[in-house]
Amino acid sequence: MSGSNAKWVFWLLLIIAQSYAQEVLGPIGDLFVHNEVIAPDGYSRSAVVVNGRHPGPLIKANKGDRFRLNVHNSLTDDTMERALTVHWHGLFQRKSNWADGVAMVTQCPVVPGGSFLYDFTPAGQTGTYWYHSHFGTQYCDGLRGPLVIYDPDDPFKHMYDVDDESTVLTISDWQHLPSPQLAEFPYRMRLISMSCDPNFIVWIDGHNMTVIEADGELHRPVTVGSIQIFAGQRYSFILDANQPIGNYWIWAQTGPSVPNLPGILDIGVPVAILRYKGANDSEPVPTASTFTNLLNETQLHPLVNPAAPGKPCHGCADVNLNLPSEIFLHQTAPPIGNWSMNHVIYEPPSVPVLLQIMNGVPVQGLLPSGSVYSLPPNKVIEVSFPVVNLETLAHPIHLHGHSFSVVRSAGTGPQGYNYVDPPRRDVVSLGNTTADNVTIRFVTDNPGPWFLHCGFAVVFAEDVADVKKDESPVPLEWNELCPAYYSFNRTHPGIGQ
Numbered sequence: 001m002s003g004s005n006a007k008w009v010f011w012l013l014l015i016i017a018q019s020y021a022q023e024v025l026g027p028i029g030d031l032f033v034h035n036e037v038i039a040p041d042g043y044s045r046s047a048v049v050v051n052g053r054h055p056g057p058l059i060k061a062n063k064g065d066r067f068r069l070n071v072h073n074s075l076t077d078d079t080m081e082r083a084l085t086v087h088w089h090g091l092f093q094r095k096s097n098w099a100d101g102v103a104m105v106t107q108c109p110v111v112p113g114g115s116f117l118y119d120f121t122p123a124g125q126t127g128t129y130w131y132h133s134h135f136g137t138q139y140c141d142g143l144r145g146p147l148v149i150y151d152p153d154d155p156f157k158h159m160y161d162v163d164d165e166s167t168v169l170t171i172s173d174w175q176h177l178p179s180p181q182l183a184e185f186p187y188r189m190r191l192i193s194m195s196c197d198p199n200f201i202v203w204i205d206g207h208n209m210t211v212i213e214a215d216g217e218l219h220r221p222v223t224v225g226s227i228q229i230f231a232g233q234r235y236s237f238i239l240d241a242n243q244p245i246g247n248y249w250i251w252a253q254t255g256p257s258v259p260n261l262p263g264i265l266d267i268g269v270p271v272a273i274l275r276y277k278g279a280n281d282s283e284p285v286p287t288a289s290t291f292t293n294l295l296n297e298t299q300l301h302p303l304v305n306p307a308a309p310g311k312p313c314h315g316c317a318d319v320n321l322n323l324p325s326e327i328f329l330h331q332t333a334p335p336i337g338n339w340s341m342n343h344v345i346y347e348p349p350s351v352p353v354l355l356q357i358m359n360g361v362p363v364q365g366l367l368p369s370g371s372v373y374s375l376p377p378n379k380v381i382e383v384s385f386p387v388v389n390l391e392t393l394a395h396p397i398h399l400h401g402h403s404f405s406v407v408r409s410a411g412t413g414p415q416g417y418n419y420v421d422p423p424r425r426d427v428v429s430l431g432n433t434t435a436d437n438v439t440i441r442f443v444t445d446n447p448g449p450w451f452l453h454c455g456f457a458v459v460f461a462e463d464v465a466d467v468k469k470d471e472s473p474v475p476l477e478w479n480e481l482c483p484a485y486y487s488f489n490r491t492h493p494g495i496g497q
Helices: 017-023 353-358 464-470 476-491
Strands: 008-015 028-038 045-050 058-062 067-074 087-089 115-120 127-132 144-150 168-175 186-193 200-204 209-214 217-224 227-229 234-240 247-254 269-275 319-322 325-330 336-341 372-375 380-389 396-399 404-408 427-429 437-443 448-454 456-462
Touching (some): 115 476, 127 186, 186 209, 186 227, 325 456, 336 456, 353 448, 427 437
Parallel strands (some): 028 067, 058 144, 319 380, 372 456
Antiparallel strands (some): 008 168, 067 115, 127 144, 200 247, 209 217, 325 336, 380 437, 396 427, 396 448
């Protein structure tokens, strides 16, 4: 890639009520996915949009609501994937593993002209989430948007005055090629990284941020000056609008150890404006700015039931897994590489793992071979991720179906284990040096095959014996996805794969 086509664009999108209120969906609605030429940075290109928008519309619900979201595939651009799935990032899908939306793990993709109803109830879950395609790199081309589940009994409600669609922010990257306001109140801002690759550091001139949530999990408040956020992560922070009425830059830059890609933001760049009610419509006075008091993940301590599950010692879980991760980047622009976990490169199976299980394939025969790990029910699992080689790239990893306790964060060293009150989330940075050995814990209380991934990947086949009886009735339409997908591939070779 060279010239303007190689340009990377990064921006922070502040979704304000005046322009966004008509583009908010409830937990019941339709997502119409199609191709449209858009120009978020002035450069026109075909993209994947949802209900005519990029990012897609905010989906909002209240605690306990049932979601019924019908996804319609009208994609026509053969330069990008045309089949699709939608994953509801951070929702555990208890008893609805079939609705997790991971291509060839929990379903076959929805083909062009087809539709699929995702029907699930995220029992008890509240917080900040997002939805995105989980088919190839399709979400990088636009199939992504925010999702918030509000808690009427939020224990932090006394700390803020405003928490609605006007306080949802998303940050993401954008490429020119397909990928094969505020008054004097505290606001609960919800920051979502919908990035494909880079991590970002975000800060606001003249304002601190009091973090109260990470990845849908409430944490004790911690006040910082800036936040580093990795792909897939979400944070809620309280912003006190206590400065003189005016306009303030919101800044972003890519975090340390991001590869040297064209157009990468290696210094702070103003990407949005925090505008107080009563301020004029001008831009803030130009000035240089650098981030300070960066949030350290180890500052996060869960608000409720803080201890990690199991005995408080390393290697003392019921099941202990060691999954070394590595990537070898080739000197191309952008760089590409071979990703492996536990020395195995993940290759998507031709039949979804869930379908294999439903059809009675024994655990030892589940595909892809070498990438499926059988986990027993109701046990404490500890997973360590030693870094073999990430080529200076600090990389996140996301576990579907669960939140986990981060008992050792990147950069803490061998004395950094915390089983008393470690951060709880569903996306964590693995770090980028061989001294990092990020370690997580969770309990296998949610039967089904769950994807653990970001570049490299494995499938945790959890409580396989109970998957069939624990799963809510699988809709007939789910069974029709694979035949339609295989037929589409036969008539459109090389497209949507």
